[in-house]
Amino acid sequence: MGKLIGKEVSVAAADAVGLVNVDVIAAYPITPQTHIVEHLSELVAAGELDAEYIPVESEHSAMSVCCGSSARGARTFTCTSSQGLALMNEVVFIASSLRLPIVMVVCNRHLSAPIGIANDHSDIMPVRDSGWIQVFAENGQEVFDHVIHAFRVAESEKVSLPVIVNMDGFVLSHMIEPIEYWEEEMVKQYLPEFKPLYRLDPDDPITIGALTMSEYLTEAKMAQNEALKNALPEIVTAWDEMAEITGRQYRPVEKLHEDSSETLFLTMGSISGIVSDAVDQLREQGESVNLLKLRLFRPFPFKALKEAVGNARRVIVIDRAVSFGGPPGPVASEIRSAFYSDTNRPMISGFICGLGGRDLIPDDYINIYRESLLQTEGGATETEDILYGVKA
Amino acid sequence: MIEVRLHGRGGQGAVTSAELMAITAINQGQYAQAFPNFGAERRGAPVAAFFRISPEPINTRNMIYHPDMVVVLDPSILRLVDIGSGLHKQGILVANSRFSGKELQQELGITQTIATVNANVIAQEELGLPITNTTMLGAILKAREFYSPDKLLGPLNERFGRIAGKNIKAMQRAYRETRITPALN
Secondary structure (H helix, E strand, O other), rough: OOOOOEEHHHHHHHHHHHOOOOOOOEEEOOOHHHHHHHHHHHHHOOOOOOOEEEOOOOOOHHHHHHHHHHHHHOOEEEOOOHHHHHHHHHHHHHHHOOOOEEEEEEEEOOOOOOOOOOOOOOOOOOHHHOEEEEEOOOHHHHHHHHHHHHHHHHHHHOOOOOOEEEEOOOOOOOOOOEEEEEOHHHHHHOOOOOOOOOOOOOOOOOOOOOOOHHHHHHHHHHHHHHHHHHHHHHHHHHHHHHHHHHOOOOEEEEOOOOOOEEEEEEOOOOOOOHHHHHHHHHHHHHOOOOEEEOOEEOOOOHHHHHHHHHOOOEEEEOOOOOOOOOOOHHHHHHHHHHOOOOOOOOOEEEEEEOOOOOOOOHHHHHHHHHHHHHHHHHOOOOOOOOOEEEEE | EEEEEEEEEEEOOOOHHHHHHHHHHHHOOOOOHHHHHHOOOOOOOOOEEEEEEOOOOOOOOOOOOOOOOEEOOOOOHOOOOOOOOOOOOOEEEEEEOOOHHHHHHHOOOOEEEEEEHHHHHHHHHHHOOOOOOOOOHHHHHHHOOOOOOOHHHHHHHHHHHHHHHHHHHHHHHHHHOOOOOOOOO
């Protein structure tokens, strides 16, 4: 392994974008994503990164610029958070439908109202069905690696889809921690030149994003869905090849300990480390419990999830957002749906935690574990997701 | 793992102190984190920053509730903020103050070990400004040998460029002038 250096995760994310020699960056600053765009604009201004930095007037414009530049064949990056992602929403769906391999880092932050700037996943859930590939990073190293991985996957001829790298706002974006940077040679070896199948070219005009009505929309959406599902093996291959270069092996679903346990926590993003401390404390007390980290959210890794869950009796899903009037944990409902057809399915016990940056400690997750056991003792097989820690 | 909370005022560079401590620890092959108090901060208002240093990889991303060390960069907030909050009984307070550790123990009702240094005077004389974030690094390292003060030279040079020399002198002087008052029984 190379040398670990202390870097703010946002700066490292920007440096990773610089390392892949991106052509166009279009972004609008919004807390807590600002340090990423600030550092990118510094790199461009200092001449260290030969890219077009386009300061736009809104996130809607940022994604519109990204669509134009990516369709022209330029390697394109943007990043945003919360309200910014909400504002660019309509163009987010267009980027994926046009199969434009844009890479976007989202510094996850809660969505207004009430207004606030802290971390949860309420900003990203509204674009769950936008057709982008989506991964969640746990720490700064994963952010750095996944930015590079995202370009590799997005631009692959077999994929040609945009990728969102989710990193929790503040707890990740504003943390200084040890990160191993890639050497330029490693990036060259890993990431080929961007060669789009189609590109906008005034000398050889084509139409991208033509109008269709009922006669072809079903077919277009079928093709889009197949493209996203078919991206899965490419995503995994790109992780495997990264492991050969860096020694770090990523998978769609990862287990903290290799053994099988009766109960599994399932988490996405930066809380995984805190939950892993709780799991280890519980295991020391003799409890049969393990942690699954869901790294790949879209395309959803059904097969990898089932393999990782194995014969576990209970999965405690930690959600970071509310689907109002719905299941109400968005990730828990996906996990339930994944297992519904199985006769021997585990109980899915959903807890919604850490909204608006509420800082849950390992003791909280130990409480959640005990509460989940009580649900089963009462004979329940199906439970409603619980908003954990609501003040009286 | 050692956990540290720094108190200062917005604009005084408490976050920079935490960053430099963590970056230098990582350069020495240790594991470390540094982070600000998440939320809105205003220039001049009391702010906090944090760092952790550990020989092992760090899993947690929780805030620091029970620090092993509390550092106060600005003497005017000693009585304004509950600086002793959560500080371990075996912990240490590192204070920028013209008063002695004994006087502070009495005045603030703190029983833990106190390291004191008159960082305002040092910063004023060495930097020409009462900005104490780099000065206090010397006091932190006197209070607890995370590593030798020499290890800070590289990171200070990188961060401050042509004004690094003054900051290094201030840090080294604070390291020499910091006094430790043992904990009360």
